[in-house]
């Protein structure tokens with residue numbers, strides 16, 4: 116069984132979820148199943164899915180055809196203001212921990228915004244498309260001010276001067292006994308002197324209504340499962356920090372939770388494998404279609420998907 120963790124290397128991350136849809140972190144989980152979220156004209160060959168991340172698992176649950184477009188066809192998507200702002204805010208929060216504890220103040224964090232924006236523009240020039248029709252820079256100024264507000268709100272929810280993260284932007288990957296490879300990027304891992312682990316994720320959107328909290332926690336339980344498999348320790352606490360609304364959602368998982376998530380992921384992976392082999396990727400329209408970049412190719416909106424780029428199993432033959 117192969118497992119690994121490492122620095123996430125956010126500089127090459129790309130927005131994957133449109134705008135202030137449920138996940139606004141706007142990042143991918145690493146190579147191999149990166150959503151085509153950049154408008155850069157890089158054509159990558161289609162490939163069968165090799166692993167699962169929380170974002171891609173959510174894509175499949177939301178709409179199998181969306182999953183296909185992102186993971187198999189790897190179709191490019193336009194950067195979005197909200198997802199790009201999420202990437203910027205995450206970078207600022209991460210970098211603030213480079214400073215000594217006493218200097219981790221809101222003004223210091225806000226000062227980091229312009230520099231991190233410059234870095235983001237350099238690593239992903241396509242984000243400037245967002246402000247192409249803004250010669251005076253007014254929209255950009257408002258967008259940056261909103262990023263500063265989100266950064267500032269963090270200080271009403273957590274006190275970074277009292278935190279010493281064990282890990283930031285941690286890339287994690289593990290292979291389950293079934294062979295399913297799970298991967299993801301954890302925003303922050305805190306480890307108490309007693310050894311208890313807390314997994315923290317920042318969201319630049321608003322907290323979901325209570326009836327949707329389970330969906331939000333799915334990603335965190337996914338990470339908890341990976342950490343459990345990697346470190347043999349069940350994280351004591353999962354914490355979602357919603358900068359958009361100023362809420363913190365926590366959950367203390369138990370082993371049964373993580374076993375349930377594992378069963379769910381295995382079932383999901385089976386469904387993905389079946390769709391990959393048959394080429395049967397159904398659209399599942401919801402109100403989230405409003406955020407989808409692929410309406411023009413979607414049958415639900417009168418479009419036609421591109422030819423399926425992978426070989427399909429002959430009708431009637433069983434999957435191997």
Ligand code: SF4
Nearest residue numbers: 178398399404407413
């Ligand atoms: S528009 Fe909606 S149904 Fe069509 S691919 Fe996108 S998310 Fe799926």
